[in-house]
Amino acid sequence: MKKEMPxxxxxxxxxxIYPQSYNDTNGDGIxxxxxxxxxxxxxxxxxxxxxxINPCFESPFKDAGYDVSNYYKVAPRYGTNADLEELIKESNxxxxxVILDLVPGHTSMDHAWFQESQKAERNQYTDWYIWNDxxxxxxxxxxxxxxxxxxxxxxxxxxxxxxxPALNYGFAHPDPDKPWQQPVSAPGPQAxxxxxxxIIAFWLERGASGFRVDMASSLVKRDPGKIETGKIWxxxxxxxxxxxxxxxxxxxxxxxxQALQSGFHVxxxxxxxxxxxxxxxxxxxGIGMHRDPYGWSFFDEAGHGDITQFxxxxxxxxxxxxxxxYMGIITGNHDEHPRxxxxxxxxxxxxxxxxxxxxxxxxxIYYGDEIGMTYVHGLASKEGGYERTGVRxxxxxxxxxxxxxxxxxxxxxxxxxxxSYPAVNVANQLAxxxxxxxxxxxxxxxxxxxxxxxxxxxxxxxxxxxxxxxxVYQRTRADExxxxxxxxxxxxxxxxxxxxxxxxEISSLFAQNGAFRLVDNQMTLDLGLVSGLLVKLSS
Ligand code: NOJ
Ligand code: CA
Numbered sequence: 327m328k329k330e331m332p333x334x335x336x337x338x339x340x341x342x343i344y345p346q347s348y349n350d351t352n353g354d355g356i357x358x359x360x361x362x363x364x365x366x367x368x369x370x371x372x373x374x375x376x377x378x379i380n381p382c383f384e385s386p387f388k389d390a391g392y393d394v395s396n397y398y399k400v401a402p403r404y405g406t407n408a409d410l411e412e413l414i415k416e417s418n419x420x421x422x423x424v425i426l427d428l429v430p431g432h433t434s435m436d437h438a439w440f441q442e443s444q445k446a447e448r449n450q451y452t453d454w455y456i457w458n459d460x461x462x463x464x465x466x467x468x469x470x471x472x473x474x475x476x477x478x479x480x481x482x483x484x485x486x487x488x489x490x491p492a493l494n495y496g497f498a499h500p501d502p503d504k505p506w507q508q509p510v511s512a513p514g515p516q517a518x519x520x521x522x523x524x525i526i527a528f529w530l531e532r533g534a535s536g537f538r539v540d541m542a543s544s545l546v547k548r549d550p551g552k553i554e555t556g557k558i559w560x561x562x563x564x565x566x567x568x569x570x571x572x573x574x575x576x577x578x579x580x581x582x583x584q585a586l587q588s589g590f591h592v593x594x595x596x597x598x599x600x601x602x603x604x605x606x607x608x609x610x611x612g613i614g615m616h617r618d619p620y621g622w623s624f625f626d627e628a629g630h631g632d633i634t635q636f637x638x639x640x641x642x643x644x645x646x647x648x649x650x651x652y653m654g655i656i657t658g659n660h661d662e663h664p665r666x667x668x669x670x671x672x673x674x675x676x677x678x679x680x681x682x683x684x685x686x687x688x689x690x691i692y693y694g695d696e697i698g699m700t701y702v703h704g705l706a707s708k709e710g711g712y713e714r715t716g717v718r719x720x721x722x723x724x725x726x727x728x729x730x731x732x733x734x735x736x737x738x739x740x741x742x743x744x745x746s747y748p749a750v751n752v753a754n755q756l757a758x759x760x761x762x763x764x765x766x767x768x769x770x771x772x773x774x775x776x777x778x779x780x781x782x783x784x785x786x787x788x789x790x791x792x793x794x795x796x797x798v799y800q801r802t803r804a805d806e807x808x809x810x811x812x813x814x815x816x817x818x819x820x821x822x823x824x825x826x827x828x829x830x831e832i833s834s835l836f837a838q839n840g841a842f843r844l845v846d847n848q849m850t851l852d853l854g855l856v857s858g859l860l861v862k863l864s865s
Contacts, residue, residue, distance in 0.1 A: 331591060332536070332572045334375070334423060335652065336781045339683070339770055340690040341374040344660050345382050345404055346390070346740045347720045348693060350732035355739040357720070357731070359405035363413045366420060368752065372696060372763070373770035376423040378538050378576075380660060382410065386436050388489050389710035390660070390718070391427075392540060393434035397525045407532075414533035423535035425576065430522050431544040432485035432492050435475075440491050444476035453514025456483040456494045456547065459506045469547065480506070485544055487710060493518045495558060498549035510546055510554050519558060523565060526573075530566075536574030542590065543579045552581075556588035563589030576654065576688075582643050586650035592688050593647075594654040597662060603639030604655070606631065608666050608678065624797070625670060625678055627856060629815025633797040637790040644686065644785060652687040652781050657695040663717045664701035665694070672698055673856045676765045676838055677812055680858045683769040684801060684810045686785045694721055696766045697755050702744045719744050724753035772835055772860070778803035788823065795819045796853050809861040811840065813853035822850040829863035836860035 349361030359382065369377065381391035384399045391401065400410050414424045433440055442451035457480035458466070461473050472488050473481040485492040496515040500507035508514055526537065546554040559575070566573055576592040579585035580600035585593035597605040607624045624631035640653075647653060657666045657678070667675055675698050682689045702716040711718055719741045723730030729747035732739055744750075755761035773779045778801050788798040788809070796813040798821065807829075813819050825847045832844060839857035843850045851859060 330567045330571065331651070332574050334535075334572065335574055335591060335688065337774055337777070338376045338423070338688050338781070339374045339773065340376045340378055340425070340654070340688060341369060341372065341696075342378045342380070342656075342659060342690055342692045344380045344390075344693060344718055347718055347731070349721065349723070350734065350740075353732060353734040354403070355732050355734040356403050357740065358403070359400065359409040359413050363409070363416060366416060366422070369422060370420050371756075371767065373767050373774065374691065375421055375774070376425060376535070377417065378425040378690070379427065381427040381429060381540075386434055386489075387709050388434070389487055390708075392429055392486070392710075393432075393436075393490050394429050395434040395436040395438075398528055411532050418533060418535075424533070425536050425538055425574065426529050426534050427540060428522075428525065428537040429540040430493065431541045432490040435489045435491060443491075444478060444482070446477045446479070450517075452478075453508065453512065454494055454518055455491045457481065457506060458483075458504070483547070485541065492544070492547070495519070495545040495547070495555070497547045498554040507547075510558070519561075523562060526562070526566065527569070530570045530573050535572065536576065536591075538576045538578065538594075539590070540578055542577040542585065542588075543581070552584050552588065556584065559588040559590065561589075582653045583646040586647045591651045592654050593651070594656055594659075594690065595643075596656070596659075601639065603636040606635040607633075607681075608657075609662075609664070625674055625681075625814045627671070627674065627814065627816045629795060629817055631814070632792045633790045634792045637787055637797075641785075641787065654688045654690050655682055655685055656690040656692065657682065658692040658717060659690070660692070660718055661714050662692075663713055665692075665699055665717050667695065667698040668700050670698075671856065672762050673838065674814060675762050677814055677856065677858045679762075679766050679769050680810065680836060680838070680860060681812060683766075683773045684779050684808065684860060686783065686801070687781050689773075691766070692717075696763055697722065697750055697752055698762045699744065699750060700746055702742070705741065708741055715741065722747040722751040724751050769836065776806075776808065776835075776862075778806045778808050789821060796821055796851065798823075798851070805865045807863045807865070808835070809849075809859070809863065811851045811853060811859045811861075813840070813855075813857045816855050818855065819853045820850060821853070822848060825849050825863070827865045829865055831862075831864040833862050834859065835862055 346357045348357040350357050351360040382404045383394045384396035384401045385391045439451045443455045470484040471481045482491045494514045496510035497507040574591045577585040577590040579593045580596040582593040595601045595604045622630035624633050702719045705715045708715045720731035720743045725748045729743045755763035783801050783803040796811045798811045801808045839854035840859045
């Protein structure tokens with residue numbers, strides 16, 4: 327076990343819930359906290375032991391809640407603080423941890439702090455945001471300056487969309503000619519850091535088990551190598567380890583070595599330019615927000631994918647991070663598009679989960695991906711979603727009005743339900759023992775009952791070659807080795823290799839269209855079309 331890691335993290339499997347689209351209990355067309363509560367049986371049945379809820383705090387919802395106007399208050403459309411506390415309590419009693427979404431880099435323009443900060447008269451919040459010293463000043467390269475909003479004669483810097491003004495954590499190397507660029511040690515940034523700790527403590531005291539941290543690397547401006555931003559997180563981590571040793575910090579950073587050096591327990595692998603190898607696994611060229619520079623996905627029936635793009639990147643990152651924390655492979659999230667099931671058969675999706683649930687680190691399953699929901703094309707942008715909107719449609723519970731998501735009238739729904747719902751829904755899949763849901767559930771239970779398959783155990787590649795299948799790797803702990811073989815292609819493949827030791831016992835834990843033969847020390851994997859194996863060897 328790594329130093330100072332929350333004890334539950336090693337076996338954690340996360341399920342991400344976009345609250346507005348999960349389950350609506352009052353018919354207003356928007357999912358709510360009580361809706362999540364009502365589905366805890368389902369979540370427990372799936373077997374995940376942690377959920378991450380996208381921001382559920384008061385907000386004008388111009389960016390789906392990533393524009394917070396009060397960090398201490400649940401958005402009325404989702405319910406009350408008491409509802410959230412109840413949900414956390416009930417989840418915890420079922421062995422399910424609850425992670426909230428912390429947005430430390432910016433607030434909504436509607437936030438009272440920003441409204442005070444933009445005033446001409448100096449006040450407590452004047453330096454909580456980044457303002458230059460004249461509304462007429464030139465643009466700043468690399469910073470997103472908006473002119474003409476404030477009463478004070480200054481422009482503010484936004485972090486993402488224009489309505490998300492950046493909180494002031496200072497500049498790594500303030501320009502001496504521009505005194506408005508403050509060092510991290512200035513009173514404004516220090517007050518902001520204190521406030522962030524206060525928010526963290528507030529929700530941890532109410533039972534939350536930690537946070538997914540939005541744009542975690544964005545805090546300090548013009549911070550090459552993220553050195554100063556890293557120091558802030560190291561300080562927050564040290565403070566948390568002392569007061570809340572079982573709480574977790576999970577970064578949206580995308581550079582695991584940097585994020586974990588900075589004190590995060592987990593960094594999510596996001597695809598895109600930071601982790602192109604991850605994109606090469608799941609998302610084909612030309613469809614995603616981040617174009618895949620490598621061409622074919624590995625999980626594609628054509629079998630043109632090249633697993634070495636992922637393996638080279640991943641093994642290097644694993645080496646850099648292994649002493650520090652975990653990486654999180656995600657099926658998707660509310661930003662990543664299309665959904666992972668797009669262009670994949672249910673059989674292929676089962677292989678995806680065989681992979682996800684036997685890899686090191688902490689796996690993340692995005693709601694709906696456990697039943698193979700797909701991207702909805704052609705939707706008007708909702709709450710700043712743009713292309714992301716199509717991965718945010720309501721959860722498909724059953725083949726009835728609004729797919730069982732809401733009793734409201736269909737025009738009132740947060741987003742329309744995907745037309746796929748009569749075929750792809752929870753009720754169907756619960757009833758079918760060979761469904762994707764039941765396969766995911768089975769693989770989750772295997773991971774939970776075999777520590778060798780969890781976050782920490784050793785990972786080594788047995789066979790990963792460009793232009794060749796299968797991909798074979800193993801996970802090892804003490805005298806147990808677990809062999810995973812994947813053949814996503816529509817071709818049969820056979821692979822023979824020599825085991826180091828003759829195993830005392832050998833058993834198949836999972837097989838799809840494949841089998842193994844062991845003769846002396848020679849292991850042969852016979853892999854049919856779109857096939858996978860999970861074999862346990864004890865020595
Ligand atoms: C990352 C979040 O995941 C995304 O949805 C949001 O728009 C930006 N950060 C800005 O907070
Ligand atoms: Ca509702």
